[in-house]
Amino acid sequence: MSGPIDFYFDFSSPYGYLGAEIIGDIGLRHNREVIWRPYLLGVVFKKYGTQPLVNDPLKGDYAxxxxxxxxxxLGIPFSIPDPFPVNSISACRAYYWMLDIDVQRAKRFALRMMRGYFQDNIDLSNLSNVIEFAVAEGFDGNKLNEEISQEYLKNKVREEVNLAMNRGLFGSPIFIVDDEMxxxxxxxxxxxxxxxxxxx
Amino acid sequence: MSGPIDFYFDFSSPYGYLGAEIIGDIGLRHNREVIWRPYLLGVVFKKYGTQPLVNDPLKGDYAxxxxxxxxxxLGIPFSIPDPFPVNSISACRAYYWMLDIDVQRAKRFALRMMRGYFQDNIDLSNLSNVIEFAVAEGFDGNKLNEEISQEYLKNKVREEVNLAMNRGLFGSPIFIVDDEMxxxxxxxxxxxxxxxxxxx
Known part of the structure; x- marks a missing residue:
């Protein structure tokens, strides 16, 4: 087994969601660990003065x-949610909180949260929805509700986003393997x- | 045979070139005429204040x-030319001049001109190179040299670019079939x- 596949995505990104449905099998098939690394494209957009493709006046309708x-x-059930896109910071913080508890369940939460949003229109910017999906994966909802606004967790997400930006990342999904993007x-x-x- | 495939591209676009290498076979295989419609992305960039992806400070290196x-x-010989990207207006005008003479030879010129640029670093913004490739396809080089700065031909290209922009086009390659982009x-x-x- 060689090095892992870094899988960068934003919870609110539809192409990121499609990537999430596919990358697990790719990792298994080629015996590579897949490290799920949600980050916040909104921070990238703000820094560079850009915007989500769907909001682009010229390309949005096509997108x-x-x-x-x-x-x-790809054969993946999907509908564009409403509202869309949304702020994914709560889902992102919840994921990094889970990561210290159980990596595999954290991934399952991420995938199911995105399925909820992109298949069943369950708003993933809503903290109570995030907690509900966390509980469904066996996490302690009350504990998550307490932790999610703690400084250490906010800082953890900030660090992850900064790390992604320092790697020059700008989109979702982005896969990095053997330093190839x-x-x-x-x-x-x-x-x-x-x-x-x-x-x- | 159903309606044609409109194939929009800019002579100076590498992805457009890759599309040009592939689309002919697709049309043949599915019995659809392919109408090659070069246009000028530079005009689109100027209108919308955007720029070629390779010049994007964030995405350029990756691109x-x-x-x-x-x-x-895709198994297509390729190297990024220097200079790149270049102004493709002469190649574009030459193509639309040829179109009234011989549609198939005009397409062959377009493909070979792009091969020259993207395989052999022959600058397609240079009029003498454009004329040389036209002559190689059996067109009258002296005649082309006279026609290329005529108002009627400039207007023809302007009309094509405006038509593309009125269809909301913004990239290269773009394929349109049955009104689907x-x-x-x-x-x-x-x-x-x-x-x-x-x-x-």
């Missing part, structure tokens, strides 16, 4: 169509070839 | 890597599924 079409192409669900095929053939 | 890696993945070499698989299954 909304492309997201739905791509999900259909792949941006987008549509680069998973190239990522897989990389895992099979190494550098090419 | 340069992705272009080369994607070409390798596919943006990017990485959407050709979805385009092909569309051609096989119709709406899905």
């Amino acid at each position: 909304r169509r492309d997201i739905v079409r791509t999900a259909t192409y 792949f941006w987008g669900t549509d680069r998973i095929e190239q990522l897989e070839k990389w895992l099979v053939d190494g550098s090419w | 340069r890597r992705d272009i080369v890696r994607t070409a390798t993945y 596919f943006w990017g070499t990485d959407r050709i698989e979805q385009l092909e599924k569309w051609l096989v299954d119709g709406s899905w």
Whole structure:
């Protein structure tokens, strides 16, 4: 087994969600650990004065169509939620709180939270929804409710976001393996070839 | 045979070039005419205050890597030319001049001109190179040299660019079939599924 696949995504990113549905199998198939690293694209957008693709006046309509079409192409149930996009900071903090308790359950929470948002329109910016999904994965909801506004956890998320920005990341999903970056669900095929053939 | 595939690209766009290498076979395989419609992304960038991806301070380095890696993945010889990107207006005007003479040879010129640029670093912004490639396809080089600065031809290109912008186009390659838009070499698989299954 070689080094891990870093999987960067924003909970509120539809392409990130599609990536989350696929990357687990890729890791298993090629015997690579997948490290799920949610971060906050909103901070990147703010720093660089950019915005989500769906809000782009020129490309937004196409992007909304492309997201739905791509999900259909991949056979993944999907509908664009309302509201969308939303602030994913609570889900992100909850994930990093879970990470110290149980890595695998933290990943399952992340995937199910995104399924809730992108399949069943359950607003993941709403803390009570985040707690409900945490409880469904066996985490202590009252404890999470206490921890989520603690400074140490806010700082943990800030550090993760800063680390991602220092690596020059700007999108969701981004996969990094052997220091090679792949941006987008549509680069998973190239990522897989990389895992099979190494550098090419 | 159903309606054609509109293939929009900029001569100076590497992903557009990769699309040009692939789309001909797709059209043949699914019995659809492919209408090659070069336009000028520079005009789009200027209107919307945007810029080529490779010049984006945040995404530019990744984009340069992705272009080369994607070409390798597709098995298409490629290197990033220098200078790059360049102004493609002469190549674009030459193409629309040829279109009234011989549609198939105009397409061949377009493909070979891009191969010259993206494989052999032959600057396609240089009019003498454009004329040389036109002559190689059997066009009258002296005639092209006279025509290329005529008002009627400049207007023809302006009209094509305006038409593309009125259709809301913003990238290269963009394929449109049955009023459905596919943006990017990485959407050709979805385009092909569309051609096989119709709406899905």
